[in-house]
Amino acid sequence: MTSIAMIEAAAARLAPVVRRTPLLTSDWLDEIAGRRVFVKAECLQHTGSFKFRGAWSCISALEPEVRARGVLAFSSGNHAQGVARAARLFGVPAVIIMPRDAPKLKIDNTRALGAEVVLYDRATESREEIGAALSAERNLTLVRPYDDAQVIAGQGTTGLEIAEQAAEAGVAAADVLVCCGGGGLTSGIAVALADRAPGLRVRPCEPEGFDDMTRSLAAGNRLANPSLTGSVCDAILTPIPGEITFPLLSRHCGPGIAVSDDQALAAVALAWSRLKLVLEPGGAVALAAALFHGEKLQGEAVIAVASGGNVDAAVFQRALAHAPN
């Protein structure tokens, strides 16, 4: 179980390679939200999302001889790039298993980061079987996207930074809104803030119709999403809360908030026009909750984690249609 000590240790391992991302503000966003809005710009992290933190934390915690054999991940998105870059910095092999129909740009980007990409057919093949066979053959270590104590510890380093930056900004009490898929980032930040800034309460934010964490927290046990497709917020569509992340969220987090795709796209447009940040829709759901669900929030300030910015041009152009003019 991830503890504050594990997060501190992860922060020490990350220090030479991570980017301390800024906490940004905008008069315009304050006016829309009716309170002070702080945006943790984790889209400016290496590889364009927070995932590099968890990947580095996990890989750096391996025994050197284990690490040297290489790592394996299943991902077509941000986790793939985070793992690939962390492995490359360590000079160890990374094998990323991606569906054959993943966007060409994501496949190219992952290969360009030095990873070996193994493609599989979603309809006829099992990525777990392919991964298990490769692991056995090459002794690769699986880096899970969220349900791993060291991955959660790495994401939690974002929370250490938020605690420091909120204190610098004079914010002692606020809701901290986090884009939530499997819950790795949300649980890591929650563990960090429970220790460092107990006045900051973490709340998971999800797309409407894919709010498994929100419903699970309300029910007190893990509930699955009925579907895994159909939202523009693809980066955070996961089947069910993690076995490790859910108990951490249950202990530390306030109720979840669900936002519509249109609200996520409007938040992408506002981040573009008012913060000069590029967000993907799944990385903008927390900002959307801050701006458009104020009635569910408490306090005079809100902190929204902008978790990623890996978006393709077609989706971004859709978002720009929501821009002020």
Add this chain to the structure above:
Amino acid sequence: MTSIAMIEAAAARLAPVVRRTPLLTSDWLDEIAGRRVFVKAECLQHTGSFKFRGAWSCISALEPEVRARGVLAFSSGNHAQGVARAARLFGVPAVIIMPRDAPKLKIDNTRALGAEVVLYDRATESREEIGAALSAERNLTLVRPYDDAQVIAGQGTTGLEIAEQAAEAGVAAADVLVCCGGGGLTSGIAVALADRAPGLRVRPCEPEGFDDMTRSLAAGNRLANPSLTGSVCDAILTPIPGEITFPLLSRHCGPGIAVSDDQALAAVALAWSRLKLVLEPGGAVALAAALFHGEKLQGEAVIAVASGGNVDAAVFQRALAHAPN
């Protein structure tokens, strides 16, 4: 004449209100450029460009009773927003004179920042006459966009940050590329670096066909642009190098670099995809020079100042057509 002491004093006045913008990197950009590329993300500054620094420096240097009567500026763009926000923070009136055919969004944004916008007809009225009449009537102080020692000192605070951040990154020698219109930002950074980091050489970057500073530096005297329209880099189209800025550039800067509109748009697209930053074309010419004019640069590293991100959706969509896919 702006000195390092004036820049230090401006930095002290700016400290409570300015954002220290990050110096960002990307493996992808390094690969394109064939050297390490550092991007000073001044688009993340308040109001979306460096202009807030100079405006605050100038207004904060006024005698309180002079400042209280209010300030005046001619601008339809970044300078207008910088002056408006600085005046509002001081609680003093700001009058911004803008052409009647300026984009509605820019007029609205400037008004929303609390300024009084006075519109004039470019064809039949003189903004100088309107400004002189208003100044006389209300005793307003004109805040010039670049040819003012305190404005230059404010922009120069960007250079103090670059010196510190380059040292932290282990870069002692590099070309520092700066998007150049009238030369306020370029000259300010050059004065700061000449004192703090003499291994960092400033070079002005301009749009092709509007490279008055580049030609003036080569000729040794101030030469005008033949035209003031016809580039997508509208933020940095100015008639002729400043009377105050030009001698500073002559003393401190290396030769200028001109980039095409297509190169500026491609740099906007790469900042979007690889840095998750929103740049306007005029704010991307330095990055374009870093990426596409490497043969004119010296050293294993280059620092490009991304000076602004106030771009409308139509131009941004044009830039996205240059994105990798």
